[in-house]
Amino acid sequence: MNIAIALPTPQDRPGTLPGDLAMWFFIFAELLVFGVLFLAYAFARARNVELFDASQHNLDRLSGAINTALLITSSYFVVRAVDRIRHGASRACAAWLAAAMALGAAFLALKLVEFGGKFAAGITMSTNTFFMFYIGLGFFHFMHVVLGMVILGYVAVKAWQGGYSAADHTGVETGASYWHMVDLVWIVLFPLIYVMH
Amino acid sequence: MKYQSQAVAKPYFIAAIGLFVGQILFGLIMGLQYVVGDFLFPAIPFNVARMVHTNLLIVWLLFGFMGAAYYLIPEESERELYSPKLALAMFWIFLVAGALTIVGYLFVPYAKLAEMTGNDLLATMGREFLEQPLPTKIGIVIVALAMLFNLSMTVLKGRKTAINLVMLLGLWGLAIFFLFSFYNPANLVKDKFYWWWVVHLWVEGVWELIMGAMLAFVLVKVTGVDREVIEKWLYVIIAMALITGLVGMGHHYYWIGTPEYWQWWGSVFSALEPIPFFMMTLFAFNMVNRRRREHPNKAAVLWALGTGVMAFLGAGVWGFLHTLAPVNYYTHGSQITAAHGHMAFYGAYVMVVLTMISYTMPLLRGREANSPKAQVLEMWAFWLMTVSMVFITLFLTAAGILQIWLQRMGETPLGFMATQDQVALFYWMREYTGLVFFTGLMLYIGSFFVKGDKTQAS
Amino acid sequence: MKQATALWLLLLALTALTTQASTLAAGMIVPLALAATFIKGQVVIDHFMALRHVAGILRWLVPAWLMLLLGLIAYAFTLNPN
Numbered sequence: 001m002n003i004a005i006a007l008p009t010p011q012d013r014p015g016t017l018p019g020d021l022a023m024w025f026f027i028f029a030e031l032l033v034f035g036v037l038f039l040a041y042a043f044a045r046a047r048n049v050e051l052f053d054a055s056q057h058n059l060d061r062l063s064g065a066i067n068t069a070l071l072i073t074s075s076y077f078v079v080r081a082v083d084r085i086r087h088g089a090s091r092a093c094a095a096w097l098a099a100a101m102a103l104g105a106a107f108l109a110l111k112l113v114e115f116g117g118k119f120a121a122g123i124t125m126s127t128n129t130f131f132m133f134y135i136g137l138g139f140f141h142f143m144h145v146v147l148g149m150v151i152l153g154y155v156a157v158k159a160w161q162g163g164y165s166a167a168d169h170t171g172v173e174t175g176a177s178y179w180h181m182v183d184l185v186w187i188v189l190f191p192l193i194y195v196m197h
Numbered sequence: 198m199k200y201q202s203q204a205v206a207k208p209y210f211i212a213a214i215g216l217f218v219g220q221i222l223f224g225l226i227m228g229l230q231y232v233v234g235d236f237l238f239p240a241i242p243f244n245v246a247r248m249v250h251t252n253l254l255i256v257w258l259l260f261g262f263m264g265a266a267y268y269l270i271p272e273e274s275e276r277e278l279y280s281p282k283l284a285l286a287m288f289w290i291f292l293v294a295g296a297l298t299i300v301g302y303l304f305v306p307y308a309k310l311a312e313m314t315g316n317d318l319l320a321t322m323g324r325e326f327l328e329q330p331l332p333t334k335i336g337i338v339i340v341a342l343a344m345l346f347n348l349s350m351t352v353l354k355g356r357k358t359a360i361n362l363v364m365l366l367g368l369w370g371l372a373i374f375f376l377f378s379f380y381n382p383a384n385l386v387k388d389k390f391y392w393w394w395v396v397h398l399w400v401e402g403v404w405e406l407i408m409g410a411m412l413a414f415v416l417v418k419v420t421g422v423d424r425e426v427i428e429k430w431l432y433v434i435i436a437m438a439l440i441t442g443l444v445g446m447g448h449h450y451y452w453i454g455t456p457e458y459w460q461w462w463g464s465v466f467s468a469l470e471p472i473p474f475f476m477m478t479l480f481a482f483n484m485v486n487r488r489r490r491e492h493p494n495k496a497a498v499l500w501a502l503g504t505g506v507m508a509f510l511g512a513g514v515w516g517f518l519h520t521l522a523p524v525n526y527y528t529h530g531s532q533i534t535a536a537h538g539h540m541a542f543y544g545a546y547v548m549v550v551l552t553m554i555s556y557t558m559p560l561l562r563g564r565e566a567n568s569p570k571a572q573v574l575e576m577w578a579f580w581l582m583t584v585s586m587v588f589i590t591l592f593l594t595a596a597g598i599l600q601i602w603l604q605r606m607g608e609t610p611l612g613f614m615a616t617q618d619q620v621a622l623f624y625w626m627r628e629y630t631g632l633v634f635f636t637g638l639m640l641y642i643g644s645f646f647v648k649g650d651k652t653q654a655s
Numbered sequence: 656m657k658q659a660t661a662l663w664l665l666l667l668a669l670t671a672l673t674t675q676a677s678t679l680a681a682g683m684i685v686p687l688a689l690a691a692t693f694i695k696g697q698v699v700i701d702h703f704m705a706l707r708h709v710a711g712i713l714r715w716l717v718p719a720w721l722m723l724l725l726g727l728i729a730y731a732f733t734l735n736p737n
Contacts, residue, residue, distance in 0.1 A: 015709060015710035017709055018705045018709075029433075029472050029476075030440075032469065032472070033465075033466075037465055042728045045732075064674075068670045069667055072667060072695075076660070078703075079703050080659070083656055125456065126456045129461075132461060140444075180703045184717075184721075187696055188721075190670075191673050195673055195674065196728075
């Protein structure tokens with residue numbers, strides 16, 4: 001698979017991180033936070049495999065899979081938005097971002113339905129260690145989707161108003177980088193908590 | 198000083214430094230009472246000295262923050278303060294209320310004070326840091342609301358920058374969390390749960406916003422680095438501070454009857470609380486290295502860099518030492534906590550207020566920087582106070598480790614008081630080092646009175 | 656953009672595969688899910704986050720995070736409480 005030539009260079013300063021360096025420091029710190037949480041889950045599970053496997057059985061795997069597809073697709077839309085602004089198409093960029101946000105909103109809605117079902121079944125963070133992680137990590141990631149949507153919304157509005165151009169669109173790349181991070185984290189979270197046992 | 202109304206910061210800073218001296222004096226008294234139990238008994242019992250020591254700390258830092266806000270907000274908003282008169286009136290109300298409260302602590306038995314001040318109407322007293330009588334608490338709310346009104350109006354009508362918005366957000370958070378001091382449920386677990394929201398959600402949450410804004414403000418001024426760069430850092434730092442701090446506060450919930458999951462969330466998130474402090478260290482050094490000018494106020498630059506380092510050590514490293522639930526199981530409430538508390542408060546909040554004072558006071562007194570002679574003295578004060586605080590922390594850490602070992606581990610653990618006798622040597626060393634700190638503080642005050650030739654042109 | 660679309664479809668296919676992995680024999684689930692996750696993560700990092708054009712250490716921080724994380728998770732899943 002010859003990928004290297006396929007995608008156009010998504011930035012104008014070759015060799016540097018796309019978007020703002022400050023955002024990347026934030027992304028690195030966020031990845032560290034999620035990494036520590038994921039490992040806490042994995043090693044807590046190792047001490048109580050049966051409980052984790054039995055509890056995981058109660059999860060709605062399909063809901064998790066759909067949510068993964070939603071985030072991946074929204075990430076793809078954000079890639080298209082960045083591509084558009086690189087060609088100076090502000091409105092198209094904003095439209096792709098809006099579409100990405102719509103998928104983000106669908107993710108949040110589905111997640112709320114999923115959590116609602118669990119709460120209705122009387123499951124809380126105190127039920128057991130597995131559900132503590134499931135709810136806690138899920139909620140923490142949920143808040144990141146919300147933050148990501150706020151960032152994308154800001155960028156989309158600015159793009160719509162013509163605030164970016166083919167020559168200067170660091171803001172779009174910055175927002176895109178954060179959104180991809182939120183996606184990346186979920187790509188690990190889904191198999192870890194919903195699938196692997 | 199660009200705007201006349203910034204001058205209201207001056208009385209706030211003077212009061213802050215005055216109360217700082219009081220705080221250290223009571224610290225020295227308590228430090229001695231650790232080893233000479235009946236020192237000043239019955240005039241000033243240990244619990245009263247402790248109450249005065251901690252309350253003065255909080256109050257003088259609040260004075261410092263308020264002074265800083267009254268200086269910073271007009272300059273950032275590029276307009277005069279909405280109402281300088283209101284700011285000055287609040288200063289006197291706060292000072293008199295604070296002084297009366299301390300006098301009450303010292304001269305009236307605490308139970309009597311509670312009775313006199315209407316604690317029967319709404320019981321809020323008797324909890325650490327929240328010992329203030331009801332009228333004082335209400336006074337704090339009024340002063341805070343008046344200040345927020347004053348500052349918010351100034352920002353609303355003026356230029357909005359990351360620095361003044363973050364500062365304002367921090368101050369609003371401060372006021373809102375203080376309201377939980379009025380909530381005192383009969384259920385002890387609930388009481389404790391919300392008790393932590395006052396001072397500890399301050400220091401691990403909203404105060405970090407205030408600190409970040411103040412540091413950023415001074416760095417913009419002394420380094421001449423682009424505001425855009427500094428503001429970006431500020432956003433990243435406060436985002437991390439809030440994410441790690443608000444949940445990380447769960448490290449106070451391990452053993453007070455709250456659900457067990459706090460041991461996980463508290464451990465993981467608080468273990469990451471050093472990140473924003475580390476970013477602040479990088480931030481301060483990075484900006485100073487990239488400076489576009491040599492500001493004549495070298496002392497202020499030194500304080501700013503010192504804040505970066507000491508906040509990371511005190512709040513970050515010493516916090517991390519005992520934050521994980523399995524470690525905290527042994528260290529909880531030992532001298533390790535005292536060690537962390539001293540260095541964190543000094544390194545983060547004392548130093549950032551002194552940074553602000555160091556930068557603004559010369560301007561408030563009509564010059565860009567103090568004379569080199571005064572600055573040298575101030576830098577001596579910086580090193581004496583900072584190095585002695587490092588040693589105070591190290592001695593308390595040593596005392597804490599020994600205390601935990603003797604009292605909580607091993608086959609035949611000793612009782613609390615028997616253990617205290619065993620660690621007395623470290624308490625003595627801490628007390629001597631405290632005297633060095635006090636000397637540094639006196640030099641610091643002296644530096645305000647050093648005359649000398651006008652500063653060199655910048 | 657064609658390549659991005661192809662990668663997007665690849666990610667969706669791998670997601671479906673991961674979801675179905677849970678019906679496989681016990682020993683296969685974890686390796687398969689981890690392998691799929693590694694590929695998905697790497698695609699997002701290299702192409703969506705566009706880190707493959709970056710020079711120096713910053714290019715490798717996120718891939719290293721993914722590798723280390725998945726490696727430690729794999730290790731944790733081999734641990735047995737008994």
